[in-house]
Amino acid sequence: MFRDALHTYTRWQVIALLFLGFSAGLPFLLVFSTLNARLADVGVETATIGFFSWLGITYSIKVFWAPIVDRLKLPLLDRLLGKRRSWILLAQAGIATGLYLMAHVDAITAPEMMALCGLLVAFSSATQDVAIDAYRIEIAEERLQAALAATYIFGYRLALLVAGAGALYLAEFWSWQVSYEVMALLVGVGAITVLVVREPMVNHFAAARDIAHKIEHEASKRAHLNPRVARMIGWFYAAVAGPFLDFFRRYKELAILILVMVAMYRISDIAMGVMANPFYLDFMGFSKTQVADVTKIFGFFMTIAGSLVGGLLVVRYGVRNILLVGAVMTAATNLLFVVLAQYPPNIVTLAAVVSADNLSGGIANVALIAWLSSMTSASFTATQYALFSSLMTLPGKFLGGFSGVVVADFGYAQFFLVAGFMGVPAILLAIFMIRHGSRLDALAPRNEELETGAEPR
Numbered sequence: 001m002f003r004d005a006l007h008t009y010t011r012w013q014v015i016a017l018l019f020l021g022f023s024a025g026l027p028f029l030l031v032f033s034t035l036n037a038r039l040a041d042v043g044v045e046t047a048t049i050g051f052f053s054w055l056g057i058t059y060s061i062k063v064f065w066a067p068i069v070d071r072l073k074l075p076l077l078d079r080l081l082g083k084r085r086s087w088i089l090l091a092q093a094g095i096a097t098g099l100y101l102m103a104h105v106d107a108i109t110a111p112e113m114m115a116l117c118g119l120l121v122a123f124s125s126a127t128q129d130v131a132i133d134a135y136r137i138e139i140a141e142e143r144l145q146a147a148l149a150a151t152y153i154f155g156y157r158l159a160l161l162v163a164g165a166g167a168l169y170l171a172e173f174w175s176w177q178v179s180y181e182v183m184a185l186l187v188g189v190g191a192i193t194v195l196v197v198r199e200p201m202v203n204h205f206a207a208a209r210d211i212a213h214k215i216e217h218e219a220s221k222r223a224h225l226n227p228r229v230a231r232m233i234g235w236f237y238a239a240v241a242g243p244f245l246d247f248f249r250r251y252k253e254l255a256i257l258i259l260v261m262v263a264m265y266r267i268s269d270i271a272m273g274v275m276a277n278p279f280y281l282d283f284m285g286f287s288k289t290q291v292a293d294v295t296k297i298f299g300f301f302m303t304i305a306g307s308l309v310g311g312l313l314v315v316r317y318g319v320r321n322i323l324l325v326g327a328v329m330t331a332a333t334n335l336l337f338v339v340l341a342q343y344p345p346n347i348v349t350l351a352a353v354v355s356a357d358n359l360s361g362g363i364a365n366v367a368l369i370a371w372l373s374s375m376t377s378a379s380f381t382a383t384q385y386a387l388f389s390s391l392m393t394l395p396g397k398f399l400g401g402f403s404g405v406v407v408a409d410f411g412y413a414q415f416f417l418v419a420g421f422m423g424v425p426a427i428l429l430a431i432f433m434i435r436h437g438s439r440l441d442a443l444a445p446r447n448e449e450l451e452t453g454a455e456p457r
Contacts, residue, residue, distance in 0.1 A: 008147045008315055009308075013140045016197045017148045020088075020132050021155025022162075023190025027095045027125040029163040030102075030183055031055045031118045037168060038176050039114075044107050052115060055122040060394075062126040066386035067240050069130045070379075082199030084138065087131035089194045094124030096187040103180035128190075133389065134382035137373040138200035146314030146322075149369035150307040153362070157300060162186065243380035243387070250377065251443050254436065258375065261429040262388050263395045265323075265368055268423030269330050269361055270396025272337070272416065275403045279337070279412050284345040294351050299358045306362020313363065319370045320437055324430040326364025331423030333357040337416040368392065377445045 008014060029035075032055070039049045069087050077086035098121035107114045136148050163183060170179035248255045280291045313322045333356045340353050372392075376384040399422075406415045433440065 008144060008311070009151065011140070011144065011147070012197070013144060014147045014151050016139075016193060017136055018151040018155040019189055019193040020135070021152035022159040023088075023092065023155075023187065023193065024125070024129055024132050024152070025156035025159030026163050026183065026186055026190075027099070027121050027128075029160055030099060030167065030180070031122045031125070034163055034167045035102075035118060038171065038179075039107055041171070042107055042176070044111065048111055052118065055115070055118050058119070058122040058126045059129070060390060062130055063383065063386040063390050065127070066130045066383040067243065067380075069127065069134070070243070070382040081194070084131055084135040085194050085197070085199050088128055088135065089191060091124045091128035091131060092187050092191050092194070095121055095128065096184045096191075098124060099180050099184035099187065103177045103184065129389075130382045130386050133385045135200060137376050137381050137385060138378060139198075142319075142370075142374045143315055145373040146319065146366050146370040147311040149366045149373070150311035152369075153307045153365065154304050157304060161300070243377075243383035246377050246380055247375075247384055247387075250445070251375075251440075254440065254443070257429065257432065259391060261426070261433065262368075262372065262392050264429060265327065265364070265426045266330075266392055267396045267399060268334055268419055268426065269364070270393060271400045271403055271422060272334050272419040273400070275407055275412070275415060278407075279341070280350070283341070283412050284350070286345055286347070286350065290347055290350075294347070294354050298351060299354050302355045302358035303362045306359040307366050308362075309359070310363035310366030314367055314370050319367055319374065320430070320434045320440075322363065322367040323371050324427065324434060326360065326367045327423060327426040327430045329356075329360030330364050331420050331427065333360045334416055334420035334423065338413050338420070341411075341413040341416065374444060 032053075035052060035055075036049055039052065073083060074086045074090060077090065080086070081089060098117050098119075101117040102114060102121065105114045105117055132152075136152060137145070140148060167179045167183060170182055251258055276295070277291065280286045280295070286294075310322060310326070313325070333353070336353045336356060340349060343349065372385060372388040376388075403415060403419075406418060
């Protein structure tokens with residue numbers, strides 16, 4: 001019952017993901033909005049500040065080096081900590097080093113050095129995301145994934161507050177150097193967590209080894225290559241092509257529909273979010289303080305509540321059912337903004353609509369993360385989840401770029417109506433996944449990939 005579901009949040013894996021979520025969220029704003037505020041504050045030209053936004057590209061292309069995180073064992077660290085923890089710790093070392101260097105670089109006299117230090121932070125942060133996602137999926141069975149996602153999101157959001165408002169407060173009362181030094185020190189929260197928690201006991205190489213041996217055999221026999229060269233080709237092919245071959249072979253005719261579902265699920269939410277602040281400020285006429293209070297402070301707690309509730313619901317009713325609930329709620333709450341646009345500005349009404357929107361977003365996000373986690377193979381956890389996480393935001397961000405055109409031509413009410421109906425495909429696909437649940441369960445990675453006594457994930 002719900003008491004048992006609530007007890008899920010006392011598991012050590014779930015608690016560990018709270019701190020790892022904090023570690024993942026901490027660097028994000030420090031190379032984005034907080035860095036932009038610092039650059040503007042010290043007098044860096046606006047054009048130069050714009051170029052710094054390119055640091056964010058690293059988060060969008062992490063799938064390209066995820067195979068290395070999946071397949072490469074780090075010397076010494078792998079023996080001491082295991083694959084996942086060693087990669088997380090190495091990434092944290094890169095983040096802390098980059099932040100410390102950023103604290104001592106003068107952005108006016110050395111903007112190129114500041115950009116390079118920021119790149120080190122962004123690249124290390126994206127690598128940490130890949131490794132933590134893999135760790136989260138492998139450390140616990142499927143029924144715990146929603147709870148893991150919920151506490152991860154809580155930790156991540158908490159870190160955004162620290163790296164956003166917290167860093168600005170430190171800079172205001174002390175200096176930007178002190179602010180970034182403190183942020184570098186806070187990376188230790190994740191590092192201590194990595195040293196304390198356990199490494200997942202997972203067979204990372206079963207499927208990958210089979211693919212590598214097959215390619216190695218063909219390269220050495222048919223192409224008559226040197227055995228060492230053939231072995232390298234087999235390793236590389238398994239690392240790069242293996243995750244995709246494994247996914248399509250596993251899910252067969254359902255693979256394309258699953259990927260379409262991943263791409264469509266958050267389109268409605270992401271596309272609407274692009275025009276949210278202009279709607280609040282320009283159209284409705286709310287003040288910046290009112291918007292900040294409702295959407296940032298109050299909205300933060302509602303998102304966390306949605307994540308925690310989503311975790312409980314998934315444990316109680318199953319991930320695919322809550323995936324459908326999340327899709328319906330997301331589309332429905334977008335339609336609430338249509339109603340909001342018809343009436344004069346009212347802070348209570350705004351709070352109610354934003355609460356519903358953030359609550360539904362928290363539930364939907366947890367369900368999606370849990371569902372994607374259940375479909376990754378232990379041999380390619382990092383790469384397959386990196387593919388999913390890139391795909392689930394790309395279409396929404398692309399279509400969101402046209403949101404201003406729709407608003408300019410038709411108005412906010414019509415835009416929110418379109419955004420709401422953009423959620424219909426996700427609802428239909430969620431229903432399809434429920435109806436084919438037994439087939440998906442039969443094809444999903446199971447406990448045979450795990451060399452542990454844990455329950456099937």
